[in-house]
Amino acid sequence: AQTVTQSQPEMSVQEAETVTLSCTYDTSESDYYLFWYKQPPSRQMILVIRQEAYKQQNATENRFSVNFQKAAKSFSLKISDSQLGDAAMYFCAYRRLWGAQKLVFGQGTRLTINP
Amino acid sequence: DTGVSQDPRHKITKRGQNVTFRCDPISEHNRLYWYRQTLGQGPEFLTYFQNEAQLEKSRLLSDRFSAERPKGSFSTLEIQRTEQGDSAMYLCASSLERVTEAFFGQGTRLTVV
Numbered sequence: 001a002q003t004v005t006q007s008q009p010e011m012s013v014q015e016a017e018t019v020t021l022s023c024t025y026d027t028s029e030s031d032y033y034l035f036w037y038k039q040p041p042s043r044q045m046i047l048v049i050r051q052e053a054y055k056q057q058n059a060t061e062n063r064f065s066v067n068f069q070k071a072a073k074s075f076s077l078k079i080s081d082s083q084l085g086d087a088a089m090y091f092c093a094y095r096r097l098w099g100a101q102k103l104v105f106g107q108g109t110r111l112t113i114n115p
Numbered sequence: 116d117t118g119v120s121q122d123p124r125h126k127i128t129k130r131g132q133n134v135t136f137r138c139d140p141i142s143e144h145n146r147l148y149w150y151r152q153t154l155g156q157g158p159e160f161l162t163y164f165q166n167e168a169q170l171e172k173s174r175l176l177s178d179r180f181s182a183e184r185p186k187g188s189f190s191t192l193e194i195q196r197t198e199q200g201d202s203a204m205y206l207c208a209s210s211l212e213r214v215t216e217a218f219f220g221q222g223t224r225l226t227v228v
Contacts, residue, residue: 004157006157033215042221043204043221043222044219044220044221044222045158045206045208045219046219047216047217050215050216091157091158093157095215100163100170100171101146101163101210101217102148102160102163102171103148103150103158103160103208103217104160105157105158105159106157107155107156107157108155108156108157
């Protein structure tokens with residue numbers, strides 16, 4: 001079974017600074033998807049960024065980028081120029097390429113932005 | 116609003132009572148998922164529908180839990196004889212086949228007293 005581990009329960013960063021959230025995962029499959037989801041206090045989960053395992057290039061979405069290390073099974077999220085609106089729980093998630101496509105989530109990292 | 120809608124948003128029930136939650140997915144989405152999220156944890160998969168067929172159920176889904184998607188549109192999740200351990204946020208998500216992104220609803224928070 002696939003597992004996802006986020007070893008940082010909480011992180012904080014000064015507004016406008018850069019922060020990196022860590023995620024490791026375990027799978028025996030070679031093709032899969034990895035995601036970072038954001039869950040603000042209103043509780044609706046929002047997709048931040050997606051990475052296809054068969055792509056070597058790291059995904060980037062505006063201020064959000066990932067460092068995908070397939071051999072190390074590591075998938076970190078970098079948030080540049082942090083904004084107050086970035087404060088939320090962040091979840092790393094894994095999904096198989098085929099089949100049910102259910103998401104396997106990590107435990108989450110609570111990100112606080114200090115003004 | 117064309118997003119995933121869940122009803123009710125909050126439910127408080129006494130132990131032993133039955134509760135039912137509803138999820139309305141995005142209209143053209145044929146895949147629907149239920150997850151459970153306890154405080155401070157990531158969501159855990161409960162069950163998955165493709166159209167009206169329930170294709171996968173987690174071992175977390177005990178025989179007190181049942182889910183339906185009768186016409187391949189909205190879905191209901193029923194919990195019978197609720198226990199305090201059932202207290203959690205129940206999240207619904209939907210997606211299109213062959214599309215990677217799943218869209219989540221705001222969830223139903225269940226408190227069993």
